[in-house]
Amino acid sequence: MSRILTVVAAQVRPVPFDPAATLQKFEEEVRMLRGGFPDADLYIFPELYLTGEHPFVRAPAGYDENAQPIPGPLTRAIGRIAKQAGRWIVAGSIVEQVGDSRYNTAVVFGPSGRLVARYRKMFTWRPFEPYAVGTQAPPVFSIPNVGKVGVMICYDGWFPEMARSLALRGAEVIAHPTLTSTPDREEELVMARANAIANQCYVINPNAVVTVGGGRSIGVDPEGRVLFEAGSGEAFIPEVLDLERVQTVRERGTRGLNRLLHHVRDAPRAAFSAYDGLGRD
Secondary structure, eight states: OOEEEEEEEEEEEOOOTTTTHHHHHHHHHHHHHHHHHOOEEEEEETTTGTOOOTTTTTTOOOOOOBOOSSSSSHHHHHHHHHHHHSSEEEEEEEEEEEEEEEEEEEEEETTTEEEEEEEOOOOOTTTTOOOOOOOSSSOOEETTEEEEEEEEOGGGGGGGGHHHHHHHOOEEEEEEEEEOOOOTTHHHHHHHHHHHHHTTTTEEEOOOOOOBOOOOOEOOOOOOOOOEESSSSEEEEEEEHHHHHHHHHHOOOTTTOOHHHHHHHHSOGGGGGGGGGGOOO
C-alpha cells in the first residue's frame, strides 16, 4: 500500500531587511498554498527566509534580523499560521537567541501548531556566516501513518555524514532549506542528487530568491532522478512522494542492484576508522 506525502517546495523572496513584512508575506503564502494545493501535506520554506536576509546587499541602518528565543513571539506566530492551515510546515530557519549566542535554527510545526522539531545548523558557512555552531544531531520527525522526514540546513548538505545520519535514523525524505545565491549552487544540485542516491531517500531542497542569484530549487527521488528543478524566480513546486518507493529501493537496491544502507550497517568497524578522533565534543 502506498504511503503518499505531497510536499510543496516554496522558492520565495523575502521582503529585504524587513522581518515583519516577510512574516506577513509568509502567512499570505501559507494561506494561498492551503487554497491552491488542498491535498498538500507539507510546505518547506528556505533558510533564513523569515529574517528578511538578503545576501550581498548592505543592510540598512537599524536592520534587526529579529533574533528570538524558542519558544518566542516568532515561533508562536508560525505555530498559529500552521494551525490555521492545518498543515506541516518546515518554516526554513530563523535566528535563535540563546544568551549571548545566536544560532541558525530550523523549525518544524505540525498541523496542531505545535513545534515538533528544531535544529541548530551544525555546519555554518564559515567565515561568512556569523552564527554559533550547533552540537545536536539533525532531527527526524514522524508524520503519522505516512513516514519520517529529516531536516538539515544549506551547507550541511556538503557533508555526506549529515544526510547519512538522517537516513540511518529512518528519514525517508530530507527537507533541506537553503539560501544560496553564489555560483556553487551548481555543485549543490549535484550534491542533492548524490545525497538522495547515497541514502536512497527523497531530497527536497528549496532555495530562496534574492537580488543576486538564487533559486534553482530541486527535488530528487530515491534513485537520484530529478523530480523538479526550478528557475530563478519565485515559484511553488508541488510534488507527490510515494514513501513506499523509498523502502522498495532500500530493500531491493538502486536499479535493483545496490542495497546501500544494508551494506553500511553490515560494514566492519574499520570502514569508519577515518572518523576516529574527529569531533570536538
